[in-house]
Amino acid sequence: MTPVIEIIIVGNEILCGRTIDRNSIHMIRELERAGFSVRHLCVVDDDTADLIHAFKAAAERSDVVLVTGGLGPTSDDRTISAVAEAFGKSLVLDDRSLVKIEELFRRHNRPMSESNRRQALIPEGSRAIDNPVGTAPGIRLDIAGTRFYFLPGVPSEMRTLFGESVLPELSSDFEAEKIQTATIHVTGISESELYDRIKHLPGAGDAFAYYPSPEGLVVSIKTGAVSPMAAAELLTEAVRILGDRVYSTTGDSLEQVVGRLLTERRLTLGIAESCTGGLVSHRLTNVPGASGYLLCGIIAYSNESKQRVLGVASDLFERYGAVSAEVAAAMAEGARTVSGSDIAISTTGIAGPGGATPVKPVGLMYAGLATADGTKTWRLQFAEDRLINKSRMSQSVLDILRIHLERGT
Amino acid sequence: MTPVIEIIIVGNEILCGRTIDRNSIHMIRELERAGFSVRHLCVVDDDTADLIHAFKAAAERSDVVLVTGGLGPTSDDRTISAVAEAFGKSLVLDDRSLVKIEELFRRHNRPMSESNRRQALIPEGSRAIDNPVGTAPGIRLDIAGTRFYFLPGVPSEMRTLFGESVLPELSSDFEAEKIQTATIHVTGISESELYDRIKHLPGAGDAFAYYPSPEGLVVSIKTGAVSPMAAAELLTEAVRILGDRVYSTTGDSLEQVVGRLLTERRLTLGIAESCTGGLVSHRLTNVPGASGYLLCGIIAYSNESKQRVLGVASDLFERYGAVSAEVAAAMAEGARTVSGSDIAISTTGIAGPGGATPVKPVGLMYAGLATADGTKTWRLQFAEDRLINKSRMSQSVLDILRIHLERGT
Numbered sequence: 001m002t003p004v005i006e007i008i009i010v011g012n013e014i015l016c017g018r019t020i021d022r023n024s025i026h027m028i029r030e031l032e033r034a035g036f037s038v039r040h041l042c043v044v045d046d047d048t049a050d051l052i053h054a055f056k057a058a059a060e061r062s063d064v065v066l067v068t069g070g071l072g073p074t075s076d077d078r079t080i081s082a083v084a085e086a087f088g089k090s091l092v093l094d095d096r097s098l099v100k101i102e103e104l105f106r107r108h109n110r111p112m113s114e115s116n117r118r119q120a121l122i123p124e125g126s127r128a129i130d131n132p133v134g135t136a137p138g139i140r141l142d143i144a145g146t147r148f149y150f151l152p153g154v155p156s157e158m159r160t161l162f163g164e165s166v167l168p169e170l171s172s173d174f175e176a177e178k179i180q181t182a183t184i185h186v187t188g189i190s191e192s193e194l195y196d197r198i199k200h201l202p203g204a205g206d207a208f209a210y211y212p213s214p215e216g217l218v219v220s221i222k223t224g225a226v227s228p229m230a231a232a233e234l235l236t237e238a239v240r241i242l243g244d245r246v247y248s249t250t251g252d253s254l255e256q257v258v259g260r261l262l263t264e265r266r267l268t269l270g271i272a273e274s275c276t277g278g279l280v281s282h283r284l285t286n287v288p289g290a291s292g293y294l295l296c297g298i299i300a301y302s303n304e305s306k307q308r309v310l311g312v313a314s315d316l317f318e319r320y321g322a323v324s325a326e327v328a329a330a331m332a333e334g335a336r337t338v339s340g341s342d343i344a345i346s347t348t349g350i351a352g353p354g355g356a357t358p359v360k361p362v363g364l365m366y367a368g369l370a371t372a373d374g375t376k377t378w379r380l381q382f383a384e385d386r387l388i389n390k391s392r393m394s395q396s397v398l399d400i401l402r403i404h405l406e407r408g409t
Numbered sequence: 410m411t412p413v414i415e416i417i418i419v420g421n422e423i424l425c426g427r428t429i430d431r432n433s434i435h436m437i438r439e440l441e442r443a444g445f446s447v448r449h450l451c452v453v454d455d456d457t458a459d460l461i462h463a464f465k466a467a468a469e470r471s472d473v474v475l476v477t478g479g480l481g482p483t484s485d486d487r488t489i490s491a492v493a494e495a496f497g498k499s500l501v502l503d504d505r506s507l508v509k510i511e512e513l514f515r516r517h518n519r520p521m522s523e524s525n526r527r528q529a530l531i532p533e534g535s536r537a538i539d540n541p542v543g544t545a546p547g548i549r550l551d552i553a554g555t556r557f558y559f560l561p562g563v564p565s566e567m568r569t570l571f572g573e574s575v576l577p578e579l580s581s582d583f584e585a586e587k588i589q590t591a592t593i594h595v596t597g598i599s600e601s602e603l604y605d606r607i608k609h610l611p612g613a614g615d616a617f618a619y620y621p622s623p624e625g626l627v628v629s630i631k632t633g634a635v636s637p638m639a640a641a642e643l644l645t646e647a648v649r650i651l652g653d654r655v656y657s658t659t660g661d662s663l664e665q666v667v668g669r670l671l672t673e674r675r676l677t678l679g680i681a682e683s684c685t686g687g688l689v690s691h692r693l694t695n696v697p698g699a700s701g702y703l704l705c706g707i708i709a710y711s712n713e714s715k716q717r718v719l720g721v722a723s724d725l726f727e728r729y730g731a732v733s734a735e736v737a738a739a740m741a742e743g744a745r746t747v748s749g750s751d752i753a754i755s756t757t758g759i760a761g762p763g764g765a766t767p768v769k770p771v772g773l774m775y776a777g778l779a780t781a782d783g784t785k786t787w788r789l790q791f792a793e794d795r796l797i798n799k800s801r802m803s804q805s806v807l808d809i810l811r812i813h814l815e816r817g818t
Binding site for chain 2 (some may be wrong): 011012013014015021028037038039040041042043045046050072073074075076110113115116133135155156159191192193195196199205208209210211218220271273277278279280281282283284285286288289290291294295296297298299300301302304305308309338339340351352353354355383384385386387388390
């Protein structure tokens with residue numbers, strides 16, 4: 001049986017806008033990798049009546065309900081008392097969990113409070129799931145054909161319990177959907193342009209789904225919409241039509257693709273960033289093993305540091321301005337020299353909201369790429385707010401680097 | 410009347426884990442700033458039956474329903490046809506929207522496709538809302554006492570329509586809740602430690618809510634739970650008890666606080682990053698005006714670049730290793746010299762998953778802070794995955810800088 005899976009995120013902090021809900025994203029991705037898809041997702045306030053309502057609705061429509069949050073030690077953590085009330089269960093002290101909590105505090109040499117003791121209470125008939133990385137145990141409770149898992153909201157704890165206990169249980173007890181979703185990651189093309197280029201492919205109307213993001217566009221072939229063979233053909237044909245706009249068909253991020261290409265070609269990288277302010281370096285160093293190819297990044301935010309650290313000639317600023325092809329080129333060359341790398345990339349531009357001039361609007365960026373064979377520059381224009389501009393600018397320069405590495409020139 | 414507000418995010422891309430739902434966060438924060446709170450949030454697949462079910466449930470329980478996504482030009486954008494079906498409306502061509510779409514394509518000198526023409530269709534009885542930054546108009550539709558707003562899913566378009574049209578209408582037509590939520594942002598303290606320190610305050614049980622995140626903890630005083638005067642007293646008392654663990658009571662991020670302190674004290678900053686890989690610089694440059702105090706950041710990922718760019722003496726690596734207090738100190742001093750700044754901060758550590766040794770586990774970090782008066786270092790230990798370690802490490806070094814600037818030493 002392929003289960004109907006529902007996620008309930010508990011926590012006023014999301015409805016209040018304090019926290020981004022990263023837990024659902026993690027669970028959804030891991031489930032998809034295992035061949036399961038999520039049908040319902042909702043976010044519920046730490047309010048007992050709302051929680052009871054959500055738990056009852058979930059028990060009616062879903063086979064598996066994954067609940068995160070509200071297991072903490074504070075007075076606004078109400079998940080367990082709400083589930084006990086929703087299904088008429090009393091709370092019992094789980095001795096094993098209490099011993100583990102006590103051990104944890106002893107090991108960290110910290111005093112244990114009454115509020116932590118409360119975290120060992122679980123509904124009768126449920127089973128505590130060991131939490132090796134925190135105080136609150138996870139809980140599994142089966143209610144008339146629906147299986148509830150309650151997990152802590154702290155992402156590291158949720159991930160550990162989900163990966164080590166929940167997902168293995170689901171994989172062994174339920175049948176995964178057979179067709180995995182195939183994806184094509186593209187960048188540097190608009191959604192409607194992309195759509196118009198591939199919509200005529202046979203079966204495209206039912207099979208393709210389109211997902212825009214600051215990291216580009218994802219075209220996904222939907223699970224179950226077409227046969228595996230037709231899906232493979234559609235994928236091949238779409239990749240052919242989209243050409244070098246495709247950076248990944250495996251789900252890898254652009255920084256992962258760039259990292260792999262650098263590793264394969266045994267090339268090292270230097271970076272000079274102005275308008276992207278460290279984001280290019282941050283993205284590349286999110287990939288484990290980046291120290292194998294990334295030598296040095298320079299965030300030369302002031303003109304003086306562009307001169308002093310990267311050796312950009314001062315007359316370039318006077319003649320062309322800091323946001324210019326000439327300065328982008330000099331920055332890339334400087335980063336290559338300073339870091340001693342094979343290749344260097346650079347960004348200089350206006351992220352906004354300030355800094356625009358009549359001829360240089362917010363969102364304007366020049367990118368540079370320097371190798372032993374010479375230096376090239378690109379002029380790009382974006383039109384969003386500061387954070388999205390930084391994101392799109394970083395995407396562009398990483399894509400320039402990818403194309404360079406793929407062509408092997 | 411204080412309205413019951415519901416958000417429905419349409420899009421298979423969120424249930425598939427392709428995209429993070431940033432739209433709900435933006436709307437929630439803006440609504441809260443205007444004195445409104447959101448009661449329901451759900452994410453619905455681009456599936457006509459699921460959409461119809463969600464729209465009908467929302468019409469029953471909510472006064473205002475904010476729907477984003479599914480207005481795009483592709484075949485999997487089904488929001489408008491689903492709402493027409495849910496409430497028995499036909500679709501009519503909105504001439505004004507069509508003219509605007511045609512204009513937009515002419516201005517960008519791009520061919521307009523049939524799929525873009527489809528974006529001018531709106532349900533009968535609804536009103537199109539001008540979209541100055543994209544093709545799909547927003548739509549307002551009133552159904553038996555419930556007001557629906559349909560907005561594009563592209564964040565920049567959604568933000569424009571929401572800020573310029575939706576929020577002003579809500580503010581003029583509905584009564585906002587009177588008490589704004591006050592918040593205390595803290596860092597460097599665990600949730601249960603914080604809870605135990607302030608839970609005894611009179612009224613704390615009802616009034617405080619606790620929100621952990623990689624950027625620290627937020628203690629919020631809940632809207633309506635206590636009188637404005639009691640809320641102000643609780644806030645003052647909690648801030649006094651928590652002392653220098655509090656970095657903000659205005660909702661500002663740590664990088665905003667640090668930026669303001671640097672500006673006020675007319676001090677400039679240099680950065681040397683190893684394990685944080687550019688994240689410290691990225692966060693600081695997310696704040697508009699960062700170019701006023703940030704001179705230069707060096708991401709010295711290789712030992713050679715630590716020597717070459719920052720001037721770290723090579724024997725320090727042999728005697729203490731790259732992850733050591735001595736190297737952190739030399740990096741901070743080098744960053745101060747290279748960038749010519751008043752203050753410099755540094756990070757060196759093991760973000761993981763690789764790179765650990767028997768005496769230096771994953772998550773170990775040394776931070777350095779150099780001024781004209783000398784250099785200090787800190788040893789910190791984290792225990793998460795690579796991305797969360799980078800996040801917590803960046804938070805720690807920014808907090809070290811904040812404390813230094815606040816003490817004025």
